[in-house]
Amino acid sequence: GKGGYPFYMLKEINEQPAVMRKLVQHYFNGDQPQVDEKLLADLKNADHIYIVGAGTSYHAGLVGARLFEKMAKIPTTAHISSEFAYEHPLLSKKPFFIFLTQSGETADSREVLVHVNEQHWPSLTITNVDKSTLSREATYTMLLDAGPEIAVASTKGYTAQIAVEAILAKALGEYLNYDEAKNFDLKNQLGSIANGMQSIIDSKDDFQALASHYLSQPRNAFYIGRGIDWSVSLEAALKLKEISYVQAEGFASGELKHGTIALIEKGTPVIAIITQDRTAGLTRSNLEETQARGSNALTIVARHLAKEDDTVVIPDCDPLLTPLLSVIPAQLLAYYTSLGKGLDVDKPRNLAKSVTVQ
Ligand code: F6R
Numbered sequence: 001g002k003g004g005y006p007f008y009m010l011k012e013i014n015e016q017p018a019v020m021r022k023l024v025q026h027y028f029n030g031d032q033p034q035v036d037e038k039l040l041a042d043l044k045n046a047d048h049i050y051i052v053g054a055g056t057s058y059h060a061g062l063v064g065a066r067l068f069e070k071m072a073k074i075p076t077t078a079h080i081s082s083e084f085a086y087e088h089p090l091l092s093k094k095p096f097f098i099f100l101t102q103s104g105e106t107a108d109s110r111e112v113l114v115h116v117n118e119q120h121w122p123s124l125t126i127t128n129v130d131k132s133t134l135s136r137e138a139t140y141t142m143l144l145d146a147g148p149e150i151a152v153a154s155t156k157g158y159t160a161q162i163a164v165e166a167i168l169a170k171a172l173g174e175y176l177n178y179d180e181a182k183n184f185d186l187k188n189q190l191g192s193i194a195n196g197m198q199s200i201i202d203s204k205d206d207f208q209a210l211a212s213h214y215l216s217q218p219r220n221a222f223y224i225g226r227g228i229d230w231s232v233s234l235e236a237a238l239k240l241k242e243i244s245y246v247q248a249e250g251f252a253s254g255e256l257k258h259g260t261i262a263l264i265e266k267g268t269p270v271i272a273i274i275t276q277d278r279t280a281g282l283t284r285s286n287l288e289e290t291q292a293r294g295s296n297a298l299t300i301v302a303r304h305l306a307k308e309d310d311t312v313v314i315p316d317c318d319p320l321l322t323p324l325l326s327v328i329p330a331q332l333l334a335y336y337t338s339l340g341k342g343l344d345v346d347k348p349r350n351l352a353k354s355v356t357v358q
Contacts, residue, residue: 104132
């Protein structure tokens, strides 16, 4: 059941700290991540990692690509499965494929895996469902341990995917003997991120007020950011679109002025995600450019970068793991916008939980 929550989505948002702790228990022995050695050997042998997924899973893949490149120094790219199946880039000589699929049943992603198996390339499925189709058909499986996700809009599935990618990236980097991976204090990070998630969730009334004030009326909205914050912007916008029917775009903040800023009107909500030292100032100026055209500017900012009038301040964590925290306010804003409009949060129109047609 919903455990006293009005909707599964809110229950599942609330479960995220527990999922982080469960993943630590499952995948760590002391401070060392425990990952199948054969999987690590196959990954070590790869000259390029291709991450394949749809929707939210693709968004988690964008974050994972950064983790693999930083920890294991293997070129890694994330791809939309429905595109990759019919129009893929020229592949490297020794590819390794990672399928991100919470359900393990997504037809678009399976289409790619069928082709990968025909070529006898090694693959890993990261999924929430043991023995699902993509789990059975890939060479390796890693489980998300997130428990069943009933709400159509994925929340704990996304954060669990990123955590498992981080665990694998650290294990691989250590296997390859890189200091970046050895010094990546992932176990402690995941523990404090669980607490950080909880503190954001505990202030959920603030998000209800923000949603009602800024997001209940407008037809469109923007999430903006750079780098990893852009990746989260895509997921944040998808959450808002799918359950509250606000037309939202996740946008690379520097790209706005190259055309899209024309859409900013008086009252258009623009929410900037700011967690990275190198780009914080740039994203802030891009946000100001929208304000000069009348936008309602909101910010989701990592504590060490926060200024007095920031809207939402989130706890600090390792710069590669910020999506685990910065996505939580976006999930709550989407939830409360949908709730405020009286919509069926868990079962948005036109959508199914698992998409088994191409
Ligand atoms: C959105 C959402 C979807 C799924 C997508 C892929 O909240 O959950 O975008 O991520 O349909 O599904 P899986 O991960 O099961 O392959």
